[in-house]
Amino acid sequence: MKKLSFAEAVESCLMQKMAEDHSVFIMGEDVQMMRLNILARFGKNRVINTPISEAAFTGAAIAAAMSGLRPVVEVMLVDFIGVAADSFLNNASKLFDFSGGKWNAPVVYRCACGGGYGDGGQHEQSLWGWLAHIPGISVVVPSNPIDAGGLLYAAIEHDHPVFFLEHKLLAQNWLEYMGIGGRSTVQFDVPEDGAWGEVPKKWTPIPLGKLNVVREGKDITLISVGVGVHRCVEAASKLEEVSISAEILDLRSISPLDIENILQSVRKTGAVIIVDEDYKEFGLSGEIAAILAENQIEFKYGRVCTEKTIPFNRESEDETLPNVARIIHMVKKVVS
Numbered sequence: 001m002k003k004l005s006f007a008e009a010v011e012s013c014l015m016q017k018m019a020e021d022h023s024v025f026i027m028g029e030d031v032q033m034m035r036l037n038i039l040a041r042f043g044k045n046r047v048i049n050t051p052i053s054e055a056a057f058t059g060a061a062i063a064a065a066m067s068g069l070r071p072v073v074e075v076m077l078v079d080f081i082g083v084a085a086d087s088f089l090n091n092a093s094k095l096f097d098f099s100g101g102k103w104n105a106p107v108v109y110r111c112a113c114g115g116g117y118g119d120g121g122q123h124e125q126s127l128w129g130w131l132a133h134i135p136g137i138s139v140v141v142p143s144n145p146i147d148a149g150g151l152l153y154a155a156i157e158h159d160h161p162v163f164f165l166e167h168k169l170l171a172q173n174w175l176e177y178m179g180i181g182g183r184s185t186v187q188f189d190v191p192e193d194g195a196w197g198e199v200p201k202k203w204t205p206i207p208l209g210k211l212n213v214v215r216e217g218k219d220i221t222l223i224s225v226g227v228g229v230h231r232c233v234e235a236a237s238k239l240e241e242v243s244i245s246a247e248i249l250d251l252r253s254i255s256p257l258d259i260e261n262i263l264q265s266v267r268k269t270g271a272v273i274i275v276d277e278d279y280k281e282f283g284l285s286g287e288i289a290a291i292l293a294e295n296q297i298e299f300k301y302g303r304v305c306t307e308k309t310i311p312f313n314r315e316s317e318d319e320t321l322p323n324v325a326r327i328i329h330m331v332k333k334v335v336s
Contacts (some may be wrong), residue, residue: 002201003197004164007143007173009146010148010152010171011197012024012199013151014035014038021311023069024049024065024071024154024290025042025046025069026071027060027071027074028057028073028076032044032047034074035238039213047307048200052084055083055087057073057080057081058073058088058107058109061107065105065106072110078126078163079109081127088109088161094136096160099323102221106160107162109164110152112165112166112168113126113141114227115168115310116189117188117313118314120311121309121312126226126306126311127278128284129284130283137163137255138163139163139165139252142162142252143225144197145194145196145199147206148170149203149269150205151206151208151252153205154208155205158208167194167227170194171195174267175188191230191231193233206257210258212295213248213250214248214250215236217248218245219269219335220244220269220271220274221247223248223274224249224274224322226277235328236248239331244332245267246331260289263291263292263297270298272302273301273327274303275304276303280305290301300334306322307320
């Protein structure tokens, strides 16, 4: 095992997969600048700069995938994927079904997501609930370096479109590129266990749709992804002081969802809180509640989500996004 940062793990996996499979290539805005190590090794034919037109290059990626290639498309920020919605909403996601299984689109859309560093509501959304709502699309959100590499490996091998979302508080290079600039007074709450960690010498796939039990507990189940997992771990440590034992599930994959292990945990604890940095209405938190109800499980329920447009003001932003204090408050409310 070796220790890498979150961003280094992603790049390490990309380089290994590109060496193993010559059909894998990278395309997107500024990728030759942002992926210098990969560019130096594989050249401009496999690290392709595109114009600043998300609609154009995401559409081109589908054609490339249909011809037998496996593009990793860097859309930079998931907020910008709205510009390219037609390509994945009406084309990539439906290609397999509409062609009777004759065509598929093995495209990986790699996007940074998440807030907590002061860049406002047009650059800090998560949107995984919106993306997972579309049939035919998989959505993965790793919370640490070893999962980032393993899930990316599986995403590239997957024969259908996958959104690979990287929370910017876990990938320091994104903060340096997007968030820090001249704002030396802004502090970033980067979870150390997510930003750095041990990884294998050689990457192997982590199956999509398989959650990880981060911590076992008996009183309540906390479910989250990305940075939210680390907020839950911190909250659970503090809840121990008042004799509340929290089990923590890192979904890793939102679509497909590991329903069986969610059911198993909530059957055991009888209570659940969804910590979701995406929007509250019509999202992941409500979907999990519906699944539990459909399976006739009796449970106490709460959720800690982003409930409005993310503001620029840092203090207001911290109050808007899920945080440790909000999680602890909700746990005590639900358990009591």
